[in-house]
Amino acid sequence: MTERITKSMAKNIYYGGGTFALLIFIALTFDTVHQIPERSNEVNMTENVVHGKKLWENYNCVGCHTIVGEGAYYAPELMNVFQRRGASDETAFKAYMQGWMAAQPLDTPDRRKMPQFNLSNEEVDSLSDFLIWTSKVNANEWPPTIEG
Amino acid sequence: MKYSSQAVAKPYFIFALILLAGEILFGLLMAIQYLYGDFLFPLIPFNVLRMVHTNLLIVLLLNGFMGATYYLIPEEAERELWNPKLAMLTFWVFAAAGVATILGYLFVPYATLTELTFNNLLPTMGREFLEQPLPTKVGIVLVVVSYVLNTIMTVLLGRRTVITTVLITGLIGLAVFFLFAFYVPENLIMDKFFWWFTVHLWVEATWELIMGAILAFVLIKTTGVDREHIDKWLYLIIAMTMVSGILGTGHHFFFMGAPEYWLWIGSISSAVEPLPFFLMILFAFTMARDKKIQHENEMALTWAKGTAVMAFIGAGVWGFFHTLAPVNMFTHGTQLTAAHGHLSFYGAYIMIIFTMVSYAMPIMRGRPHGNCKAAQKRELSSFWMMNIGMMGLTLALSAAGIVQIMDQRVGTDLIGFMESQESIAGIYTIRAAFGVLVLAGLFTYFSSFFMKEENA
Numbered sequence: 001m002t003e004r005i006t007k008s009m010a011k012n013i014y015y016g017g018g019t020f021a022l023l024i025f026i027a028l029t030f031d032t033v034h035q036i037p038e039r040s041n042e043v044n045m046t047e048n049v050v051h052g053k054k055l056w057e058n059y060n061c062v063g064c065h066t067i068v069g070e071g072a073y074y075a076p077e078l079m080n081v082f083q084r085r086g087a088s089d090e091t092a093f094k095a096y097m098q099g100w101m102a103a104q105p106l107d108t109p110d111r112r113k114m115p116q117f118n119l120s121n122e123e124v125d126s127l128s129d130f131l132i133w134t135s136k137v138n139a140n141e142w143p144p145t146i147e148g
Numbered sequence: 149m150k151y152s153s154q155a156v157a158k159p160y161f162i163f164a165l166i167l168l169a170g171e172i173l174f175g176l177l178m179a180i181q182y183l184y185g186d187f188l189f190p191l192i193p194f195n196v197l198r199m200v201h202t203n204l205l206i207v208l209l210l211n212g213f214m215g216a217t218y219y220l221i222p223e224e225a226e227r228e229l230w231n232p233k234l235a236m237l238t239f240w241v242f243a244a245a246g247v248a249t250i251l252g253y254l255f256v257p258y259a260t261l262t263e264l265t266f267n268n269l270l271p272t273m274g275r276e277f278l279e280q281p282l283p284t285k286v287g288i289v290l291v292v293v294s295y296v297l298n299t300i301m302t303v304l305l306g307r308r309t310v311i312t313t314v315l316i317t318g319l320i321g322l323a324v325f326f327l328f329a330f331y332v333p334e335n336l337i338m339d340k341f342f343w344w345f346t347v348h349l350w351v352e353a354t355w356e357l358i359m360g361a362i363l364a365f366v367l368i369k370t371t372g373v374d375r376e377h378i379d380k381w382l383y384l385i386i387a388m389t390m391v392s393g394i395l396g397t398g399h400h401f402f403f404m405g406a407p408e409y410w411l412w413i414g415s416i417s418s419a420v421e422p423l424p425f426f427l428m429i430l431f432a433f434t435m436a437r438d439k440k441i442q443h444e445n446e447m448a449l450t451w452a453k454g455t456a457v458m459a460f461i462g463a464g465v466w467g468f469f470h471t472l473a474p475v476n477m478f479t480h481g482t483q484l485t486a487a488h489g490h491l492s493f494y495g496a497y498i499m500i501i502f503t504m505v506s507y508a509m510p511i512m513r514g515r516p517h518g519n520c521k522a523a524q525k526r527e528l529s530s531f532w533m534m535n536i537g538m539m540g541l542t543l544a545l546s547a548a549g550i551v552q553i554m555d556q557r558v559g560t561d562l563i564g565f566m567e568s569q570e571s572i573a574g575i576y577t578i579r580a581a582f583g584v585l586v587l588a589g590l591f592t593y594f595s596s597f598f599m600k601e602e603n604a
Contacts, residue, residue, distance in 0.1 A: 007376060010383035018390030021417075025394050028413070032341060035407045040337040050334045057274025058267070060258045063195020068404045069481030070340060071276055074182070074194045076565035077481055105190065112185035112566070115193045117259070130336075137337055140411065142403030144477055147556040147564055 039138040051123075052130025059117050066148075068139060074112060077148030082135040084146050090132060097128045149511050151222035153229035158512050159239050160215030161505050165594070167208035167246070168498065172587045174201040179580035183573055192254065199253050199279050205493060206277065207246040210288075212501035213322075213358055214239075214295055217315065219508045220365045221299055225306030230298050238291045245287040249280055271332050275343055278329045285329055292323045310379040311368075314386055315361035321354030337405035344400045351493070352463075353393040356424065359459070359500045360385050363452060366507050367432065370449045372441035381431045385424050392420035402473045403480050411473040418471040422464030425496075428456040445518025447527045448507035454531060455503050458495030458538070466491055466542065478557050483572075484549030491542040494534075502531075502593075509597070519596065526596040533589030540582030548575045 036042075056062070062071035067078045085100075086093025101124050105113040119127070149155065178197045181187045188197070214235075222229050229235060252261050258274070265281030267273045272282055280288070296319045303312045328345040364382045368375060398414025401407075432453045443449065466488040470479040479485070506527065510518045518524065555568035563571075 005380065005384065007380040007383065010380050010387060014383050014387035014390060017387050018394070021391050021394040025397065028398075028409070032401070032406050032410075033338070036335065036338050036341065036405060039407070040335055040405050042335055045335060053334065053336055053339075054271065057271065058259045058262045060195045060199070060274050060279065062274065062276050063198050063258075063279075064193075066481040068336070068340065070404065071481075072195070072198055073481070073483055073486055074198070110184045110186050112181075112194070112569075113189045115190055134336060137405045139403045139405050140408060142477060142480060144557050145562055147562045147568075148481075 041133070041136055044133060044136070046129065046133075048126045048129040049133040052126040052128070052133075055119070055123055055127050056130060064114070067134060068137070069142065075114065077143060078131055079134055079137075079139070080143050080146060080148055082132050084148065086132075090128075093132065094125055094128045097131075098124050101127075151228050153232040153235075154219050154222050154508075155512060156229065156232050156235040156239070157215040157219035157508060159236075160211050160218065161501075161509060163239070163243055164208045164211040164215060164501060165505070167204050167211065169587075169590055169594075170250075171201055171204040171208060172583070172590060174204065176580065176583050176587060179576065179583050182576050183580070196253055196258070199258075200250055202277055203250065203253070203279065207242075209355075209493075209497050209501070210292075211242065212497075212504070213355075214242075216358075216362050216501065216504040216508075217295070217299055217319070219504065219512075220362065221302050221312065221315075222306075224309050224312045224365070225302050227302065227306035230301035230305060234294055235298055238294050241287065242291045245284050245291075249284045252281065253279075270330065272330055275332070275339070277347060278343070288326065289323075292319075292326065296320060296323050309375070310382055311361045311364050314357050314364075314382060318354045318357030318361065321357065322350060325349045325354060340404050341401070341406060344397055348397045348400055349394070351497075352396060352421065353389060355497065356389045356393065357386050359455075359496055360389070360424075360428070362500050362504055363428065363432065363455065366448055366452050366503050367435045369507060370441075370443045370445065370452065371435045371439035372443075373435045373438055374440075378435065381427070381435075385427045385431060388420070388424035388427060392417050392423060396421050396471075399471045399473075399476065402476050415471065415473045419468065421471070422460065422468050425456070425460040425464040429460050432456040443518070445507060445510060445524075447518065447524045447531070448503060450528065450531060451499060451503035451506050454535065455495060455499035458499055458535060459492065460495070461539075462488065462491030462493075462495035462542070466546075469546075478553050479549065482549045482552045483545045484553070487542045487545035487549060490545065491538055494538045515601065520599065520602050522602070523596045523599040526599065527593060530589045530593035530596060533592055534586050537582045537584075537586035537589055540585065541579045544575050544579035544582060548572045548579070551575070 064072050064075040065078050066073060069077065082088060082093050085096050098121060101117070101119060104116045174197055177188060178194065178201060181194055181197065218229060218235055256264065261281060262273050265283055267282060270282055272285060273279055299319060300316055303316065325346050328342050331342050333339045333342070360382055364378050367373065368378055395413055395417035398410040399418040401410035402414055436449055436453060470476050470484055470488065519527070551572050552568055555563050555571065556565060
């Protein structure tokens, strides 16, 4: 097969094909950036949600958990933890989160441990708001089940 | 060694190999913590172990790429490196920044580290693989810019070849796409979208150019095949990389909040992604078959063939398993991703560095014909130990992923994440055992460097 392809043909496929792919990619990037605010309900992105994302990063939560399927696989997916642990009820979920965060690390021998981060009640609430907001993102029907 | 400035590659290679030992060691610690949650806790929580593990990988690969470049560029350009002193200076800057960052991870709680390193001025931390503090990220930019500059100047003042052009294209891509690491929108979905511009377009586009260039260089040197022939193959490989890899970024946009059309575009483009790796296998084996010279350093060619095969299996085959959107719906965010990640990074990038080190290191140590037969024999055992180890742990992680999917995502009788993980403990034990084999293989490899030359 490769005998029939000359060096200059291969070179042209590289430059031509590469440029073509790049241009489509850039065009779709613009469209995606245009669509993400609506798909993610950016209007509901309150100060608390933004603060919650900041905490998510500052405590490197993604070093153990996945969110929207990305991160480490040591601890559960958190995109749908609002549905799983809060039954989609904001008050119930926030109460659950306060209790859960305060109880860490759990005293079960050799269970994987989550550190105690000593967050204030307000901070835990922000984190909850961030997770609630994330749970409502349109991610094309993902996660497939409530277990994440 | 034709040019004395090629010697700057040596510290880069040595440091990269030391970091690799560290990376594997931390990988093993994680494998143990996976099984025994109290192991090292709360001294080093999992997220810290993982950060050290993945960041060591990034730093070692950049070190390896720089070493490989500084070795091959003078020979390709047929002149001394533009500025060897700058190359040495950036080595020390990079090494110091790398060590300081790792120590920071290990000894300072991450949240405190964000405060100490001005993350409030420009928040960039706390995202997978891009956890580095701001000063480290700025340091990476400076080092990479000086590296690209040194390479471009050397080539401009000397001979231009297809290998140097491809390499420089890859390096510029590496530098440009890293800049997205500094862009962190407040919207998590937008943040993730651009995060992939660094992560995917590094490993599945620009780095493949770098890998292709290094592979082509080693094949020219060890087989003596005509350059025209090699150039054609190189163009063909990187053409397929670009055509599939750029839009293949879409396979990360299926289920993270991006529009539906990525389901199609990502699936179709990334279904082609194994092709460049398959071409690399044909490339390496055809050149080896048609070789014009019998190079006495047989291990260099063995690694070259090995990297093509393992990259194809790890990146190509294991990537294809879960790259179609309907499949990815179930595999997204499971151990299957980890399996693919491990074998592709090893096959494509760690092994291309082994290839270059095995070719260049003996020459830099005054052995133009390669290490002695006994040392090469030992190196060959290390080759198999590491390959079998990596293959074994990849199979174990894949099995873990499949069980995880069946437990949590398929059928009606679902169980939760933690319960599912407990049921996988046996498989994780096997994974850890293969990890030990990889580390033993690496030490065997190291020991081959210290074997005495016969009659030397």
